[in-house]
Amino acid sequence: MGRFNPKGVEKWLFFPDGDLPADLTAITQTEVNAVATVDMTGVQNSEALFNTGGWTSSPSTINTPDIKSTETGNVEGDSTRSIATTQYYLDKIPASNVIYTTFVKGTSGVMVKAPMGTAAAAFSDAIPCTVTLRELDDAANAAKSFTISWSQGTATAGVFAA
Amino acid sequence: MSRTNTETAENTGDMASPTGSNRKTVTLTHKDGRTVTCLPIESSINHYAAQGFKKGK
Numbered sequence A: 001m002g003r004f005n006p007k008g009v010e011k012w013l014f015f016p017d018g019d020l021p022a023d024l025t026a027i028t029q030t031e032v033n034a035v036a037t038v039d040m041t042g043v044q045n046s047e048a049l050f051n052t053g054g055w056t057s058s059p060s061t062i063n064t065p066d067i068k069s070t071e072t073g074n075v076e077g078d079s080t081r082s083i084a085t086t087q088y089y090l091d092k093i094p095a096s097n098v099i100y101t102t103f104v105k106g107t108s109g110v111m112v113k114a115p116m117g118t119a120a121a122a123f124s125d126a127i128p129c130t131v132t133l134r135e136l137d138d139a140a141n142a143a144k145s146f147t148i149s150w151s152q153g154t155a156t157a158g159v160f161a162a
Numbered sequence B: 001m002s003r004t005n006t007e008t009a010e011n012t013g014d015m016a017s018p019t020g021s022n023r024k025t026v027t028l029t030h031k032d033g034r035t036v037t038c039l040p041i042e043s044s045i046n047h048y049a050a051q052g053f054k055k056g057k
Helices: A098-102 B042-049
Strands: A011-016 A049-053 A058-064 A073-080 A084-089 A108-114 A123-136 A145-152 A156-159 B026-030 B035-038 B053-055
Touching: A098 B035, A098 B042, B026 B042, B035 B042, B042 B053
Parallel strands: none
Antiparallel strands: A011 A108, A049 A084, A058 A073, A084 A145, A108 A123, A123 A145, A123 A156, B026 B035, B026 B053
16 A cells, blocks of 8 residues: 655556567567557656546536436546646756657557556556657747647556566 | 936746756758757658758768
8 A cells, every 4th residue: 555656666568569569458568669669658757747637537417407307417428638748857968858849730549558667566557659740839938838639539447467 | 316227137938847858869961951850750851851851960
């Protein structure tokens, strides 16, 4: 038992189309460490991930009013997902921003959330996704950053394999 | 009347690993001398190839 701070522990991995894990419910350590797999958290003191958003599903209900009663129940409705984002600090050296240069519009693959890291038995959510927008942020009084926006499919929950 | 100058710093907390990450990159060069360094994802390389960037050099 124990809560934890995710800094330095949490991982976000991107598997590009053509190098996807064989089983999204049991991603292996070999697949995690493959050359094509991208560590989306970036590099400390350089181009690093500092904010994510929208990588979850929102369930909804459908109300079922009737003429029998003013009490209205519901049934399960669709669970929908919005545009997801990942936000990074920019490094002032252009060549150090390889996430920026790589994730151009249309880049497609599977994003894997690994809040406990990627060791065997840690939990994962794997979400097919495609870059819809990559843009430099325009905040003036802040460390410069950029945002990648993603369309996304539905998530597959899994447990990392050995 | 006195003036004071207060310096501020913005926190830049992030989720990156303290040790960074080992990444293989590809540098693409345009004939006008511009270079782009990206990860070896085929669609990204094709994106820059369409703009005249080529592998090597």
